[in-house]
Amino acid sequence: MRRCAVDKLTGTEILAKDVFTPEYQILLSVGMPLKQEYIEKLRELNIKEVYIEEDDLHTKTVVILREEVEASFKFKVKSILEKHTYSHNERLAELSSTADNIIMQILEEDKVVEQIYDIKGRSADIYEHSISICSLATLIALKLGLSHEKVHDIGVGCLLHDLGLRYTTVDYSDRDIDELTELEAAEFKKHPIYGYTALRGENWISNESKNMILYHHERMDGSGYPLKATDIPVECRIIQICDVFDEMICGIGCKKVKVYEAIAYLRKYRDIKFDGKIVDTFLEFTAVYPAGTTVRTNERETGIVLYQNKDFPDRPVLRIIKDRDGRNVDVLKDLGEIDNVYIEEVID
DSSP: OEEEEGGGOOSOOBBOSOEEOTTSOEEEOTTOBOOHHHHHHHHHTTOOEEEEOOGGGSOOOOOSSOHHHHHHHHHHHHHHHTTOBTTBOTGGGHHHHHHHHHHHHHHHSTTGGGOOBOOOOOOOOHHHHHHHHHHHHHHHHHHTTOOHHHHHHHHHHHHHTTGGGGGOOOOOBTOOGGGSOHHHHHHHTTHHHHHHHHHTTOSSSOHHHHHHHHHTTOOTTSOOSSSOOOOOOHHHHHHHHHHHHHHHHHTBSSOOOOHHHHHHHHHHTBTTTBOHHHHHHHHHSBOSSOTTOEEEETTSOEEEEEEEETTEEEEEEEEEEEOTTSOEEEEEEETTTOTTOOEEEEOO
């Protein structure tokens, strides 16, 4: 806990010690949230300071897009893509400005390229998936110093990359391609071609964005599809990494896995399937263990990830809630400052 001036309270703090009236009666009890009306009462009684719980004991999640902003973009993208029919692309052009709006929202955040972000698994919602990889790819492009035009093309390509899934009937949610029948797998692997073909003759979308739609499942070693291409442009190499990561944590065309497992996959195939420089750039801002994750350390303690350490995506600040013997404790451990303690496993 720490002492805090009443005039500095914001209305979000938790009281760490009882507050008494001049007659020594309890005015506010420990554990109470200090709402604005309570703060006004403290001022009326000329109480200058109170003790509040340390901010370090509360989970702090850092997201790329605020929840309400992401929801509005999802509604926009969904309303356009759900009404799209093959070769009728009039409204799809609106997604060009939507991509710019997402990019502007990201740029408005302070120190956007210096943060470590908590990216958590979600359901296999294809529209949310498109917005997520648009955000991830935009961050990579900004960190790589790409031009404004290139960032725009990447944003548009991301929002439209899975357009071809609108023309398939394969159930791809939480299923590996190996689990599909031969016909289902062949149909699923055609979706990049379907999307590319639908937009090939459009002038409002650049060739770079069109290539992202066609190439987003290709791999540097030729193991991808549908073309088994190996000569892959930079914007396509960016979307490949963002797409496979987000697919893995959502279960789109594959079995759903934890964030740390998807990161391990990218590390394993760095400079094999995926561009090593872009993988490294992606990992610079992606938390291996998102805030709120329950983990066990090598000392057999159980903890909850509170928030991330800048420059240490795999060494967050933990709130230890059980010691090695299973006893309840409440201890803060900053893995960025402790060399011999590390996260050994994630507890479901």
